[in-house]
Amino acid sequence: MTENQSIRNFCIIAHIDHGKSTLADRILDLCHTIPKQKMRDQVLDRMDLERERGITIKAKAVRLEYFSSQRNSSYVFNMIDTPGHADFSYEVSRSLAACEGAILVIDATQGVEAQTLAHTNIALAEGLAILPVINKIDLPSANPDRVCEEIENVLGPDHLPIALVSAKLGKGVEELLEKVIDFIPPPQGQAKKSLKALVFDSIYDSYRGVLPFIRIFEGLINKGIEIMIYSNKQKYQVIEIGIFNPDMKEIESLGPGEVGYISCNIKAIQDCRVGDTITLAINPTSQAVPGYKKAKPMVFCSFYPINAEGYEILKEALEKLQLNDASLMFEPDVSEALGFGFRCGFLGLLHMEIIQERIEREFDIEVVATAPHVVYHVLTKNGEIIEVKSPRDFPSAGEIEEAEEPIVEMKIITPSTAIGGVMDLCQSKRGVLQDMTYLDPNTVIIRYHLPMAEILFDFYNRLKSVSRGYASMDYEFFGYASSNLVKVDILVSKEKVDGLSFISHEENATRRSRELVTRLRKLIPRQMFTVSVQAAIGGKIIAREDVAALRKDVLAKCYGGDITRKRKLLEKQKEGKKRMKAVGKISLPQEAFLAVLQTEEQ
């Protein structure tokens, strides 16, 4: 246990690629946390996926011992490295709740970007001390003066940068740590009070069960003590206590302000949720730590195992990932084409992509992911309000009084030269301009309201392309707004195929229908008859393509009389046909259903 006065708890926040993880590496170096021979770049990014993509997905806590030669005394730092991408801001907000301060890293060449603002706002809301730091000052294109000006414009004169560093070269890092001691307050909290600890993360270990990662606000936690989960009153005996060094290292106890993990034989994932409070079984605390606001999934998609046997594994995978990623939501789902699976809710597209990849890598099952979509609200003429999560549930046009779609507030920071392109893009995505503010003469923040469905597909890529890579974006859910939505049905040989329907804004319905029927024409195998593929709104056909009849499908002669082989080839072909879904006389392959469900190709 360490005295409060010598503890500092902080996290590092930044826009993606501003050099957070490299700065974390240098801080680890200075504190001799990791032996030189084991040190590697971005040492805290442990997932293969993080290292491959060079991004941080999971926040990581690490305990550092820092000796300040200026003050001739030792300090304990609990540092949390956080993800930069907007989709993981929930992860960031949880990390912030475990800290008293945040180092805000800003790239000396890029300046303030969208996530810089987003993370700063969260940190301010949590009441943290913010230490802006300008990084990458070694680069020739670094412009610390301009960046200072931007920071002053955004954060006000109280939050001027306190350090100029080059994390790559290790310049200025020691000075930064001295400032951390000066500007970040030590944790409050008293050892003699009853235990009050926040579960800010957790992992599942097959031997030890759920391991909650905790930040202690009040009281002490010792080995052998009986603790209680505040929300469900479940009691457990503490078997092991440890800190992150950065690997798990067992210690005897943790006191106020300290960060570590406990092991207490929690078997079920549901029994200890991230955001919960841990207290003592005897004489519990009367008040929980304010938890987190529940993450609100914005983007939905369904995962189906490739093989039916994968369902249980997929379920287990989602449960375990949820433990580690509280923003992931899921519920069982069934599709007539793809069978049983789960509808999952994500904070954004990158989040969705990362979860799919983690499921496939860490649990070794292949999944089919449907296209991301949003939830619509519909008021029917019967006075019912329906949450439409699937085109199946969308009422027919005659029953709809009003339909609403989710709107996001989008903040785009862009060089002023690209304003025209950015605005054209947003207009074409049905955006409504809110305002525009100059950060400095060359940089502008544009605020738009945009339908969420419009940003799901290629918005980010197009934003990057219209701004030659310079614009950055961040969005949050704004609310629901009335919209002219229609359900488009697909008819194959004049028969409606349920699994192929989709919901669209009326303006886009024709274009999307044309694209889809064209794709379907290519995917539906040629059959004995010409097959028509039509898109219709109500009874009105808005697009049509024909799959030409099969012209040639015949085996060469029976060489050497091997009739059995020919029969087996035919049987195999027949098997393949059986696996397709029969719609009237037509057989549709699974790919056809995926065409509508999966991301649109551009």
Added chain:
Amino acid sequence: MREIALYIHVPFCIQKCRYCDFVSYPYHQSEAISDYFKVLVQEIQIRVEKENLQNIVLKSIYFGGGTPSLVPSEILNDFISFLGQNFRFSESIEVSMEANPGTLNSEKIRELAHLGVNRLSLGIQSFQNRFLFFLGRTYQEKEVHNLLKDIIDTGLFLNWSFDLMYGLPFQTFSDWKKEIEYLFRYQPPHFSLYNLTLSHRVPLGVFYKNHFALFPGQDWEASVYRWTQQALRKCGYRRYEISNFAKPGYECLHNLTYWRNQEYLGLGVSSCSYLKGIRMKNASTLSHYQKRIKNCRSPVVNKDILTLKQKLAEEIILALRMSEGFETEKLFQSYPENMVQEKLALLENFALSHFIQEKTGRWILTSKGTLIANQLFLEILD
């Protein structure tokens, strides 16, 4: 007397072609061939005993491969004599041999005629070097013309055939027309029209997977097939099976046995037999095949005893490949009525879409149906 057809597989080639998915081995020394024929002789003894093939009349003998024309005449002579000791030959027996350009000269042609071979089937595939090269054939245009000239000049073979292949990468309609012009110049009494079919196991199959856009595709193939059929008809050829054309009287008896669902015995590595309603297949590697024979065991490794229903389905499918089709009356004689009725109901359905037609008690595929025959066969199979 029970009449059957006899097939002998000769699994040796100068080199393996890039599209070939049959069992064959590059041929290095003539001992391999003489050893193989010794084993074939042993197989006959074993099979005659195991399958009760005493008192059999052979209506056809077919040497397929591989490249049977590589077999030295003395070996063939001994082998045919041995067949004569074990089987009776029908008076109108057809003895066919497959041969490739570059493996026959006029002397060898004379020897084969002398041995009793009375039909040659030539694996020409193309008259154009670039296609021959692509397919991995070992000869060139010049050798094709030399061979055809020798056959015609010796005058010893009246019944002969060649194969041509369409659906090759970069093949255009005028390329194909050129091939057919050569066909008309040489006028073989019989002609086989093959569409290049590639298994993923062969080198060209891999090429196809990566470069399928270079191949002409099904629409082109369908049109070329139709054009060829019409051109050949004008020239006195009759299409008697999906890929086979003949001048009247020159249909291949041996192949008709397969399509008429009649009995045949196959000898040699990977050969297939159909005897007493049982489909059989021999061991499919040379070493496995030889080992079984040397241990006095039957080389048959797969036996498929057909149920009556399967037999009926196969009989219909095979018959529909032929332009003679099948007679409903005959089916009723051999199979239970309800079983036949069930299949006829399917066929009647196809007839509504003009894929098949019934004429005076015979069912025959229309030309539209012929091209998509597999789709119909799928439904006929159980």
